[in-house]
Amino acid sequence: MIKRSFIGLTEPKLKCDLVEPGPKEPEAIPIPPRLILLLNEPLDSTKEILVKKGDMVKKGERIFLYKESKEYVSAPVSGTITTVAPFTGDFGELATYLVVETNAKQDIDKSFTESISIPDIQTANSYLRGIAGNPPLKLLAEAADGAKSNGINIKKIIISGIDQDILCTTRQFVLTRFRDELSKSVAFLKQLTGINDISIVMPDALATLSAFNGMNIVKISSDYVDSLSPMVMDKYLGIPFIPNKSCEELGVCFISIEALFSLVKSYSEKRPVYEKIITIIDKKGKKSRVSATIGTPIHRIFTKIGVETAEKDRIIIGGPLKGVAAYTLYYPVTPDMDTLMVQDSSIIPTISDYPCINCGKCVRICPANVPVNVLVRYLEANLYQDAADSYDLFSCIECGLCSYVCSAKIPIFQYIRLGKHELNKIELDMIKEAENV
Amino acid sequence: MFKQNKFTVSHAPFWHDGDSIKEMNLNIMAAALPAILFGVIQFGMAALGVMCLSIASAMAWEALFCMAAKRQIVIHDYNAAVIGMLFGMMLPATIPWWAVITGTFVCVIVGQQIFGGIGANPFNPAVIGIAILTLSWKHLFDFDTALVNYQLAFTALDPLAALKHQGPGVVEMFPLSSLLMGSQVGAIGSVFGIGIILGGIYLIIRGYIRWEISIAYIAGIIITAWIFNITDPAKYATPMFHLFTGYTLLGAFFLANDSSSSPINLIPMFIYGVMGGFMTILIRNIGVYPDGTVYAILLINLINPLIDKIRPKAFGKGCKQCVK
Numbered sequence: 092m093i094k095r096s097f098i099g100l101t102e103p104k105l106k107c108d109l110v111e112p113g114p115k116e117p118e119a120i121p122i123p124p125r126l127i128l129l130l131n132e133p134l135d136s137t138k139e140i141l142v143k144k145g146d147m148v149k150k151g152e153r154i155f156l157y158k159e160s161k162e163y164v165s166a167p168v169s170g171t172i173t174t175v176a177p178f179t180g181d182f183g184e185l186a187t188y189l190v191v192e193t194n195a196k197q198d199i200d201k202s203f204t205e206s207i208s209i210p211d212i213q214t215a216n217s218y219l220r221g222i223a224g225n226p227p228l229k230l231l232a233e234a235a236d237g238a239k240s241n242g243i244n245i246k247k248i249i250i251s252g253i254d255q256d257i258l259c260t261t262r263q264f265v266l267t268r269f270r271d272e273l274s275k276s277v278a279f280l281k282q283l284t285g286i287n288d289i290s291i292v293m294p295d296a297l298a299t300l301s302a303f304n305g306m307n308i309v310k311i312s313s314d315y316v317d318s319l320s321p322m323v324m325d326k327y328l329g330i331p332f333i334p335n336k337s338c339e340e341l342g343v344c345f346i347s348i349e350a351l352f353s354l355v356k357s358y359s360e361k362r363p364v365y366e367k368i369i370t371i372i373d374k375k376g377k378k379s380r381v382s383a384t385i386g387t388p389i390h391r392i393f394t395k396i397g398v399e400t401a402e403k404d405r406i407i408i409g410g411p412l413k414g415v416a417a418y419t420l421y422y423p424v425t426p427d428m429d430t431l432m433v434q435d436s437s438i439i440p441t442i443s444d445y446p447c448i449n450c451g452k453c454v455r456i457c458p459a460n461v462p463v464n465v466l467v468r469y470l471e472a473n474l475y476q477d478a479a480d481s482y483d484l485f486s487c488i489e490c491g492l493c494s495y496v497c498s499a500k501i502p503i504f505q506y507i508r509l510g511k512h513e514l515n516k517i518e519l520d521m522i523k524e525a526e527n528v
Numbered sequence: 529m530f531k532q533n534k535f536t537v538s539h540a541p542f543w544h545d546g547d548s549i550k551e552m553n554l555n556i557m558a559a560a561l562p563a564i565l566f567g568v569i570q571f572g573m574a575a576l577g578v579m580c581l582s583i584a585s586a587m588a589w590e591a592l593f594c595m596a597a598k599r600q601i602v603i604h605d606y607n608a609a610v611i612g613m614l615f616g617m618m619l620p621a622t623i624p625w626w627a628v629i630t631g632t633f634v635c636v637i638v639g640q641q642i643f644g645g646i647g648a649n650p651f652n653p654a655v656i657g658i659a660i661l662t663l664s665w666k667h668l669f670d671f672d673t674a675l676v677n678y679q680l681a682f683t684a685l686d687p688l689a690a691l692k693h694q695g696p697g698v699v700e701m702f703p704l705s706s707l708l709m710g711s712q713v714g715a716i717g718s719v720f721g722i723g724i725i726l727g728g729i730y731l732i733i734r735g736y737i738r739w740e741i742s743i744a745y746i747a748g749i750i751i752t753a754w755i756f757n758i759t760d761p762a763k764y765a766t767p768m769f770h771l772f773t774g775y776t777l778l779g780a781f782f783l784a785n786d787s788s789s790s791p792i793n794l795i796p797m798f799i800y801g802v803m804g805g806f807m808t809i810l811i812r813n814i815g816v817y818p819d820g821t822v823y824a825i826l827l828i829n830l831i832n833p834l835i836d837k838i839r840p841k842a843f844g845k846g847c848k849q850c851v852k
Contacts, residue, residue, distance in 0.1 A: 092543045092544070092546075093543065093545070094545055094546040095545040095546050095547050097734065098733055098734070098735070099547075099733075099734045099735020099736065100732060100733055100734075100735050100739070101735075103545060321843070321844075325843070325844075331844065332843055332844040333844050334842075334843075334844045334845065400533060400535070401533060402533045402534055402535075403533075403534065403535065403536050404533070404535055404536065405535060405536040405537070405538070405542060406535050407542050409540075411540075411541060411542045411543040412540060412541040412542070412543060413540050413541070414540055414542065415539075415540065416535070416536065416537045416538055416539070416542070417535070417537070418535055418537045419532065419535070420532070420533070432542075434542060436536060439536055439538075439542070440542075440543065440544035440546070442538070445549065445646065445647070446644070446645070446646065446647040446648060447647050448549060448646055448647040448787050448788055449647060449787045449788040449789075449790075449792060450552070450787045450792075451738065451787070451792030452547075452735075454792050454793065455792075458843070459842055459843030459844075460839070460840045460841065460842045460843055461842050461843070462793075462839055462842075464792060483842035483843075483845060486842035486843040486844050486845060488843065491540050491541035492541075494540075494541050494544075495541045495543055495544060495545055496545050496547070497544075498547045498548060498549055498551075498552055499549055499647070500544065500548065502539060504539070504540060504541060505539040505540075508539075
C-alpha cells in the first residue's frame with residue numbers, strides 16, 4: 092500500500108505499474124471438476140425455465156434460461172448442470188448462478204464451427220459473448236443493426252492495452268506477449284465490425300516496441316487516472332467528456348486487447364476461447380500470472396500457485412482503487428476478471444462515520460474538479476438530485492482517489508457510486524413507466 | 529470444503545494513504561510546541577498552568593457535551609485538544625482559572641459542538657472563545673496590567689496597545705529582531721515569532737495547512753499596512769511591526785487555517801487570506817481595538833461559504849456539446 096509521503100505539500104502521484112520485462116508464460120490451471128457460470132438474466136418463477144438440474148451441456152453450447160431469452164452463457168466444458176440459483180451482484184444486479192459438473196467425455200457443440208465461414212458481427216454476437224476478455228459484441232452488434240441501436244452509433248473502436256487500476260498488468264502482458272499478431276488482429280476487427288477508425292491505446296513505455304510501427308497508436312502516460320476511459324477520450328483523443336454519457340453514447344467502443352485476441356483466436360481455431368489470463372497479486376505484492384478457464388472457482392487458482400488466504404483477509408477482484416471484494420473463494424473466474432489480489436487483514440484500512448472536516452485533500456487530488464467536500468455532504472443526506480444538479484456528481488470519473496486520501500476516512504467513492512446508481516434507477520423507472528402508459 | 533474462511537468485504541478503494549484526523553491534530557500540536565515552550569520559559573509556570581488547564585478543560589467540555597448529547601466520545605482525535613491549545617496560546621499567562629474554563633466552554637460548546645461537532649463549525653472555535661472573552665472581560669486581555677508583576681529584560685509594553693495610545697513613535701522602542709525572538713509582552717503562544725513561523729512552515733511542508741491562506745494573509749497584512757504607512761508615516765506603523773506583533777503570525781499559520789471554516793479552492797483561498805490581512809490592519813489602524821486579528825478572522829470565516837463557490841469547472845462541464 093502506498094502511504095502518504097512526509098512532504099504532503101504536493102498531492103500524491105500514483106503511477107500505474109508496468110508489465111515486468113521478459114514476463115513468464117502464465118501458468119495453466121487445469122479444468123476443475125466443477126465450474127460456476129454467471130448468466131446475466133434473473134430467475135423468474137412465472138416463466139417456464141429451460142435449464143434444469145441434471146441437464147447435459149456440450150462444450151461451447153449456449154445456455155438460455157427461457158424461450159425468449161436474449162442473454163446466454165456458453166459452457167466452457169461439457170458437463171452436467173447441478174445447480175441453478177439466483178445471484179446478486181455488487182449493486183443488486185440480479186443474475187443466475189449455474190454450476191456445471193465436468194464430464195470425463197468432452198462433447199463439443201458444433202454450431203459455432205459450422206456458422207463462421209465469414210467473420211460477421213451478428214454471428215459473433217450470437218456465439219462468442221463471454222469469451223475471455225469479454226468483448227462488447229452485444230453493443231457492436233446492436234449498433235450495427237440500425238433497428239436496435241437505441242441511438243448508439245459506434246464510429247470508433249479503441250483497443251485498450253492499458254490496465255484500469257494501478258497494480259494491474261494483464262492487458263499490458265497480453266499486448267507485449269502477442270504483439271506480433273496485433274496488425275493482423277486489427278485487420279480482422281475491421282472486417283468483423285466494418286468500422287475502420289481503430290486506435291490502440293498503450294502505455295508510452297511499451298509504445299516504443301518496434302512491433303507497433305505504423306499502427307494507429309495512442310500513447311498514455313503511466314499516471315494513474317490517465318488510464319481511465321473518460322480521460323483517454325478527453326485528454327488523448329480530443330473527444331470531450333460529457334457527464335452522464337457513456338463512451339458508447341459518444342460513439343466510442345472500448346475493447347480490451349485480450350478480448351480482441353480471443354476473438355481472433357476463436358475464429359482461427361474455430362472454437363470459442365475460454366482461457367482467461369489473470370494476474371494474481373499475493374499479500375506481499377508478488378505478482379504471478381495464470382491462465383484459467385472461465386468459471387473456475389478462484390480457490391483453485393490460489394491453491395495451484397500457493398497463495399494463502401486467512402480469516403478476515405480481503406480478496407479483491409480488480410485493483411486496489413477500483414476493484415470489488417469477493418466474499419467467497421467459490422467466486423468464479425469471469426470473462427473480464429483481469430486481476431486478483433489478496434490483502435492481509437492486518438493492513439486493511441478502516442472507514443469511519445466522521446463528518447467531512449473540509450481539509451480539501453479530495454478537491455486537490457480530484458482529476459475531474461468535482462467539489463467533493465460539498466458533494467459528500469449532499470450525498471450523506473441522500474440529496475442525490477441536488478448533488479447532480481449543483482455539485483457535479485456525474486462529472487466524477489470514478490477513480491477512487493478521493494476516498495484514498497480522505498483524512499476523515501469517509502467512504503466518499505461509495506457514496507458517489509450509490510448516488511449515481513440511485514439516480515439512474517429513478518431514470519430507468521421513469522422510462523419504464525412512460526413505456527407502460 | 530466445509531470450513532470456509534470469512535473474508536472482509538467492503539467497497540473500493542482498498543487502499544488508504546494512512547492519514548487521519550488524529551495524525552493531523554498531533555502534527556498541529558507538535559508545530560505549535562516551539563512557540564508554547566518559549567512562552568512557558570518566558571512567563572514561567574503560570575503559563576504552563578494556563579496551557580494545561582486550557583487543553584484539559586477543552587477536552588473535558590467536549591467529552592461532557594458528547595455524553596449529554598449521547599454521541600460517541602471522540603476526544604482521542606485531539607480535536608478539542610487543538611482548540612484548547614490554540615485558545616491557551618492566545619491568553620496572557622496570568623489569566624484567572626475560571627476565565628480559562630469559561631473560555632474553553634465557549635470555544636468547544638458554543639464554537640463547535642452546537643453546530644454539530646468537528647467539521648461543522650462555521651467559525652474557528654478558538655477565535656470565537658477569545659472574541660467572546662475579550663468582549664466580556666476586557667481588562668483580562670490588557671497585557672500590560674496582566675504582566676505588570678513580571679521582571680522583563682525588554683520594553684515591558686504591549687506593542688499594539690502602545691501603538692494605539694501613543695502613535696507610531698513607539699515603533700522604535702521595539703526592534704524587529706527582538707519582536708521576532710519573542711522579547712515582547714503578549715499572549716503565551718503569540719510572542720515567539722520565529723517559533724510560530726517554523727511551526728507554520730512545518731505544517732505547510734507536511735500539507736496539514738494550506739499555504740495559500742498563510743501566504744495570502746501575510747501578504748494582505750504587509751500590503752495594507754504598507755499603503756497606510758506611505759500615506760501617513762506619522763500616523764501608521766510599518767508593515768513589519770504589524771506582522772510580528774499581536775496575534776498576526778498565529779492568525780496566519782494557525783487560526784485562519786482552521787480547516788472547516790476556511791475555503792479550499794485556489795482563488796477563494798487567496799481572497800480569504802488577503803481579506804483577513806486587510807481587515808486586521810483596518811481594525812488596528814482605524815478601529816478601536818489594538819489587535820484586530822480575532823475579529824478579522826471571524827469576518828473572513830463568515831464570507832468563506834460564499835467565496836468558496838468560486839471554483840474551477842468540473843470535468844465535462846461548460847463544453848459546447850453539453851445539453852444541460
